[in-house]
Amino acid sequence: MTAPSTRRLPEPRVAPSVAATTNSHLQITDVTKNFGPQAVLRGVNLSVAKGGTTAIVGPSGSGKTTLLRLIAGFEHPDTGTISLNGTTVAGDGAWLPAHKRQIGYVAQDGALFPHLTVGQNVAFGLNAARLEGGRRAVNARVAELLEMVSLDASMAKRRPHQLSGGQQQRVALARALAREPELMLLDEPFSALDAGLRVATRRAVAKVLAETGVTTILVTHDQAEALSFADQVAVMRGGKLAQIGNPFVVYTRPADRATAEFLGDAVILDAWLEGTLATCSLGAIPVRRPPAQGRVQLMLRPEQIRIAEDGPIRGVVVDTDYFGPETTVRLKLNVPKEVAEHADHRYPGGGEVITIRHWNASIARPGMELCLRVVGEAVAFPMDD
Amino acid sequence: MSVLAVLIALFSLVPLGYVAYMTVATGWDTAVGLILRPRVGELLLNTLLLMAATIPLCLLLGVAGAWLVERTSLRGHRIWAVLLAAPLAVPAFVNSYAWVSAIPSLGGLWSGILISTLSYFPLVYIPAAATLSRLDPAIEQSAAALGLGAWRTFFRVVLPQLRIALTGGALLVGLHLLAEYGAFAMIRFDTFTTAIMTQYQSTFNGAAGNMLASVLVFFCLLLLVAEVRSRGTARYARIGSGVQARALRLPLHAYQLPAQVFLLALTALAFGLPLYYVIRWILAGGADIWTASEFLPALLTTFTYGLAGAAATTVVAFPMAYLAVRHPGWFSKSLELSNYVTSSMPGIVVALAFVTVSIRMVPGMYQTAGLLVAAYVLLFLPRALVNLRAGLAQAPKELDEAAQALGKPPLLAFIRVTLRLTAPAAAGGAALVFLAIANELTATLLLSPNGTRTLATEFWSKSSEIDYAGAAPYALLMILLSAPMTYLLFQQSKKVAGQ
Numbered sequence: 001m002t003a004p005s006t007r008r009l010p011e012p013r014v015a016p017s018v019a020a021t022t023n024s025h026l027q028i029t030d031v032t033k034n035f036g037p038q039a040v041l042r043g044v045n046l047s048v049a050k051g052g053t054t055a056i057v058g059p060s061g062s063g064k065t066t067l068l069r070l071i072a073g074f075e076h077p078d079t080g081t082i083s084l085n086g087t088t089v090a091g092d093g094a095w096l097p098a099h100k101r102q103i104g105y106v107a108q109d110g111a112l113f114p115h116l117t118v119g120q121n122v123a124f125g126l127n128a129a130r131l132e133g134g135r136r137a138v139n140a141r142v143a144e145l146l147e148m149v150s151l152d153a154s155m156a157k158r159r160p161h162q163l164s165g166g167q168q169q170r171v172a173l174a175r176a177l178a179r180e181p182e183l184m185l186l187d188e189p190f191s192a193l194d195a196g197l198r199v200a201t202r203r204a205v206a207k208v209l210a211e212t213g214v215t216t217i218l219v220t221h222d223q224a225e226a227l228s229f230a231d232q233v234a235v236m237r238g239g240k241l242a243q244i245g246n247p248f249v250v251y252t253r254p255a256d257r258a259t260a261e262f263l264g265d266a267v268i269l270d271a272w273l274e275g276t277l278a279t280c281s282l283g284a285i286p287v288r289r290p291p292a293q294g295r296v297q298l299m300l301r302p303e304q305i306r307i308a309e310d311g312p313i314r315g316v317v318v319d320t321d322y323f324g325p326e327t328t329v330r331l332k333l334n335v336p337k338e339v340a341e342h343a344d345h346r347y348p349g350g351g352e353v354i355t356i357r358h359w360n361a362s363i364a365r366p367g368m369e370l371c372l373r374v375v376g377e378a379v380a381f382p383m384d385d
Numbered sequence: 386m387s388v389l390a391v392l393i394a395l396f397s398l399v400p401l402g403y404v405a406y407m408t409v410a411t412g413w414d415t416a417v418g419l420i421l422r423p424r425v426g427e428l429l430l431n432t433l434l435l436m437a438a439t440i441p442l443c444l445l446l447g448v449a450g451a452w453l454v455e456r457t458s459l460r461g462h463r464i465w466a467v468l469l470a471a472p473l474a475v476p477a478f479v480n481s482y483a484w485v486s487a488i489p490s491l492g493g494l495w496s497g498i499l500i501s502t503l504s505y506f507p508l509v510y511i512p513a514a515a516t517l518s519r520l521d522p523a524i525e526q527s528a529a530a531l532g533l534g535a536w537r538t539f540f541r542v543v544l545p546q547l548r549i550a551l552t553g554g555a556l557l558v559g560l561h562l563l564a565e566y567g568a569f570a571m572i573r574f575d576t577f578t579t580a581i582m583t584q585y586q587s588t589f590n591g592a593a594g595n596m597l598a599s600v601l602v603f604f605c606l607l608l609l610v611a612e613v614r615s616r617g618t619a620r621y622a623r624i625g626s627g628v629q630a631r632a633l634r635l636p637l638h639a640y641q642l643p644a645q646v647f648l649l650a651l652t653a654l655a656f657g658l659p660l661y662y663v664i665r666w667i668l669a670g671g672a673d674i675w676t677a678s679e680f681l682p683a684l685l686t687t688f689t690y691g692l693a694g695a696a697a698t699t700v701v702a703f704p705m706a707y708l709a710v711r712h713p714g715w716f717s718k719s720l721e722l723s724n725y726v727t728s729s730m731p732g733i734v735v736a737l738a739f740v741t742v743s744i745r746m747v748p749g750m751y752q753t754a755g756l757l758v759a760a761y762v763l764l765f766l767p768r769a770l771v772n773l774r775a776g777l778a779q780a781p782k783e784l785d786e787a788a789q790a791l792g793k794p795p796l797l798a799f800i801r802v803t804l805r806l807t808a809p810a811a812a813g814g815a816a817l818v819f820l821a822i823a824n825e826l827t828a829t830l831l832l833s834p835n836g837t838r839t840l841a842t843e844f845w846s847k848s849s850e851i852d853y854a855g856a857a858p859y860a861l862l863m864i865l866l867s868a869p870m871t872y873l874l875f876q877q878s879k880k881v882a883g884q
Contacts, residue, residue: 074786098789099798105790111783115806125791172787179792 025050025215026071026183031080031091033066040066042239044080048232053209053216055226055247058236059262065187067236068219072105072185073098084183104176104184104214109192110168112160118171119156122146125179145174148208166197173205177212184209186218190225202229223263227251235259252301253288257381260299267305267354271298273380281333281352282313288377296380304375305356307363311371317364318353327361330354331370387716389704394720397727397763403738404602407595419596424580428597432576432604435497436562442502443558444551446651447509452539453644455517458636465648466514470507470875472655474867476824476841477504478567479860482848483659485571486666497574503655504568505561507871509554515878516550517543535635548615556612563604564731566827567845577601578733578827585737585831598734605729663860670854680858683843687823690754690839694761695819698769699811701762706773711782728767735760736831757832764828765821769814772877776810777803813873820870824863840866 026048033041040063048054056064069075070082073089073096081091089096112121122142133140143153149170160168169189176184189205190198206229209216220226226233227247234244235254243255254260257268271280273296278287280298282305287298315331332353356372364370408416419425450469454462472480481500485491520543528542566578577597584594637644667674674680705724708717739760743750750756780803788798826841833842844859 072786072790074789097795098786099792099794101790103790105787107783107787109783111781111787113784113787113802113806114779124788125793175787175791185790 024048025052025085026217027081027083027086028067028071029081029083029091031067031070031077031082033063033070033075033078040239041070041077044239044241046234046241046244048215048217051213051215052232053206053218053230054232054234055218055220055230056234056236056241057220057223057226057262060221062236063239064219064221064236068185068187068217071183071217072103073101102179102182104173104179104181106169106172106176106184106186106189108188110160110165110172110189112168112171112175114160116160117156118146118151118158118160118163121160121171122156122175122178124175141178142174145178146171148177148211149174150204164197165193166201169193169201170204173208177208177214180212181214184214184216186216188220189218191220191222198225227263235262237262252376253379254299257297257299260379260381265302265355265357267300267302267356269298269300269352269354271296271380278378278380281335282372282374285374285378287380290380292380292382295383297383299379299381300374302354302356304378305354306373306375307356307358307370308373309371311373313372313374315354315370315372317366317368317370319366320361320364322361326357326359327364329356329358329364329370331356331372334369386704386707390708390717390720393701393705394723396759397766398723399742400730400735400738400763401602401726403741404595404599404734407592407741408599411592411596415592416596416599419593420600425597425600428575428577428580429600431494431497431574432563434494435501435574435576436559438498439501439505439562440555440558442498443506443509444555446502446506447554448513448544448547448551450506450510450648450651451513451517453648455514456543456635457644458634458641459644459648460641465652467872467875468652468656469510469514469648470871471652471868472503473507473511473874474864474871475504475656475659476567476826476863476867477501477561477565478571478826478841478845479663479863480504480655480659481568481571482844482853482856482860483662486662486853487658492573494574496572497569497576500568500572501558501562501565505558506651506655508557508561509551511875511878512550512554513547516547520546552612552615556608559608560605560729560731563601563608564733564827566733571848577604578731581733581737582827582830594737598737601731602734605731606726609726609729659860660864663857663864666854666857667861670857674855674858679838679843683838683840683859684862686837687839687841690757690761690829691819691822693754694758694765694822695769695815697758698762698765698818699773699815702766702769702773702814703811705766706770706777709770710774710777724766724770727763730763732760732764732825732827733831735763736828739828739832752832752834754834754837757829757834757837760828760832761818761822761825764825765818768817768821769811772810772814772817773807775877776807776814779810780806813877817870817873820866823866 024047026046028044028046031041031044032039044063044067046054046056046067056067058064066075070077070090076095077091079091081088081094083089084096084101087096088094089101112118113124116124119139119142122145123138126138126141139156142156146153146155151167151170151174155163155167155171160171163171169192172189186205190202193201202225216230218226218229220229227250230247232244233247233250235242235250237258242259243250250259251263254263257266260266260268269280269282271278271285273279273287273290273293275293276287276290277284278290278296278298279285282300285298285300287296290296314334316334318330318332320330321328330353332351335351358364411419450465453459454466454469459465475483477500480503484496484500524546525538525542528538533541563576564578565576566582569576570579570582577600581594581597581601584591584597588594705717705720709721739756740751743756782803784802784806785795785798788802789795793801823839824841825839826845829837829839829842830845833839840859840863844856844863847853847856847859
């Protein structure tokens with residue numbers, strides 16, 4: 001067992017960590033894959049650092065599971081190469097089959113062997129003959145692994161169908177960890193669980209993986225899961241990785257509008273950008289790293305727009321949705337004076353409807369006028385996006 | 386795997402190819418002359434009348450039984466559920482033998498309808514009961530909520546959902562009617578199959594017999610098409626997940642007694658009567674019939690052929706099942722179709738094809754055990770296939786991949802996971818094939834090596850010589866062997882209906 005590594009916290013960093021390092025654990029270069037006439041992967045590049053946690057997130061059909069299956073060795077890439085620890089395992093004429101790749105693999109439903117007990121499942125990858133101490137050592141190791149995933153050792157005698165979904169996933173993880181893999185691949189392992197269990201299981205799994213220090217790749221369609229689980233998020237769309245970076249960076253500074261909207265709610269407004277200042281119906285808002293000048297689309301996260309009594313922006317409540325802890329408020333923006341003077345062909349002079357969130361339902365009722373303030377910087381996308 | 390499956394599919398098309406070839410080789414004029422004979426017209430009328438009466442009767446009895454057992458407050462419905470499937474354990478020719486023992490003057494169309502209805506209605510009852518027990522009662526409750534009474538609910542909601550089960554059952558009854566030889570020969574009722582057998586025995590391999598076989602195959606294909614068309618494209622899947630509600634049972638009240646009497650009469654005629662006469666003949670025969678020198682060898686031969694045929698069929702079915710489950714597509718679909726067509730071929734046609742092909746192309750094979758086993762494989766492939774497919778579906782390829790990710794090479798992963806998980810289903814399928822072979826008469830009569838005696842052929846020769854007491858032990862053994870098969874089919878139907 002390796003010493004627990006300190007897992008990087010998702011803290012803001014200046015530059016997105018896209019740069020391919022030569023000493024990375026996994027290196028994927030220009031990989032393409034077609035199924036018949038259908039292009040599933042159209043040139044994927046990804047680098048994963050040793051001990052790092054990467055989430056590949058994307059809508060269904062984006063090719064993320066195919067990418068994971070290529071990494072595992074269940075499929076061959078059409079072109080491009082996949083390297084593990086600097087050794088090419090697929091592409092360029094090289095091929096290392098799945099069973100020789102030193103990987104752990106946890107499938108969507110756990111894929112426990114139904115004909116074996118929990119203990120036999122966990123021990124499946126262990127070789128009793130090669131393990132010092134034989135049968136007894138295997139049993140001890142199984143108990144140890146079950147304990148690691150917070151399951152009682154008495155579970156070893158049960159059958160998979162006698163376990164709950166969350167327990168099955170933990171057993172699958174214990175089974176995958178048994179051979180001390182260098183690379184752990186998780187294919188939507190939490191999606192079959194219901195909401196409450198999902199968060200708890202995800203936390204438990206993340207903790208175990210952090211303790212073992214294994215390099216982990218998680219495939220998911222749930223952006224919240226990706227953002228909370230990983231220290232590197234790779235957003236997949238249409239067979240390509242649209243953006244790779246630290247969770248904070250990809251959420252607050254998405255590379256394009258589609259990524260922005262996939263990763264969470266977004267307020268999108270037409271604006272006019274001069275220097276680093278964009279003018280729109282919300283007034284003049286600072287923009288980080290402007291991609292262009294002139295007409296742009298401005299992206300803000302709803303939580304950046306706050307209700308404040310002294311706020312400079314006014315909007316009339318159109319309607320609200322009450323969710324308990326928070327209320328979604330749709331507002332029709334009024335034109336600020338200094339904006340109205342300049343409003344012309346360059347951007348609309350108010351009247352757009354935006355959606356924000358607030359914890360207090362009583363503060364917003366349809367027809368009420370609210371004062372708003374924008375916090376932080378916005379992201380600008382070129383108009384043709 | 387694909388190459389193997391194609392070879393098997395081509396092999397399975399031998400009977401159909403033989404019939405087509407024979408029809409062409411005979412020449413148009415001769416063929417027309419042979420087909421448009423009064424004799425063919427007579428057989429045609431017999432066969433059509435038999436089917437027109439028996440299939441609706443089987444549907445009526447099968448659905449009524451299934452509905453009483455699954456959807457009413459019938460007392461003892463668990464016992465009735467098994468008893469109604471039990472007549473399937475009596476081979477039709479044993480049933481015929483019992484009825485002739487009871488009423489020696491029996492013969493002709495009416496007795497044909499009587500015996501085949503009693504023998505084959507479980508073929509409708511089993512799938513109908515399985516589907517009824519699996520139907521989502523919430524749908525019926527919705528109908529009730531929409532203001533439909535019990536009868537209207539049954540006709541407008543339940544019956545349409547039974548369509549797949551009923552057309553499938555009707556097809557099976559039809560195919561059995563076309564293929565049956567022994568039961569009809571014993572009551573001197575002529576159908577295409579009995580006529581082909583007579584032709585074969587008199588002229589060995591004449592054009593007349595071959596043309597009758599062509600007409601018979603034509604009818605089988607017609608039934609297949611009719612079944613596919615009436616089955617339609619509709620699917621009655623349960624939408625949504627969650628635990629299914631328990632089916633509601635309609636209280637019978639005053640109809641309890643009539644229902645019990647009806648079921649008692651039905652099972653008494655279909656199962657009680659044959660069992661009674663078999664036992665009566667055994668008691669009448671005394672100890673002599675058991676000590677006869679043919680008895681033990683026949684049992685041994687039956688077991689040998691049964692085991693060999695079951696093993697061969699399972700091995701042959703595996704590549705096809707594997708392709709169908711793991712690589713579904715037009716390719717596996719067309720393989721299945723070829724197998725489906727072959728499965729409708731009567732034993733007599735398969736046997737005739739094998740006789741002709743072996744004599745013309747591989748004379749060394751004629752009347753060898755290998756050829757007979759090959760015919761068994763073709764006849765009973767679907768039974769093994771259905772089981773293997775269900776078994777393979779329980780072993781998704783993700784499990785194989787999980788084993789590979791755990792360091793097992795692909796072949797070892799396949800053996801330790803896929804084969805291991807498929808084994809129980811394969812064994813179930815093999816058992817069904819074994820028991821079907823134990824009761825097979827027609828192909829065995831034509832193809833077995835000289836001097837081969839199985840339970841079925843020995844029963845047949847004894848009862849043909851009116852040695853009814855001597856035939857009784859063979860009949861009893863065949864019923865005993867068929868009992869577990871019937872139970873297996875019954876259990877299996879409950880699982881299949883859920884998919």
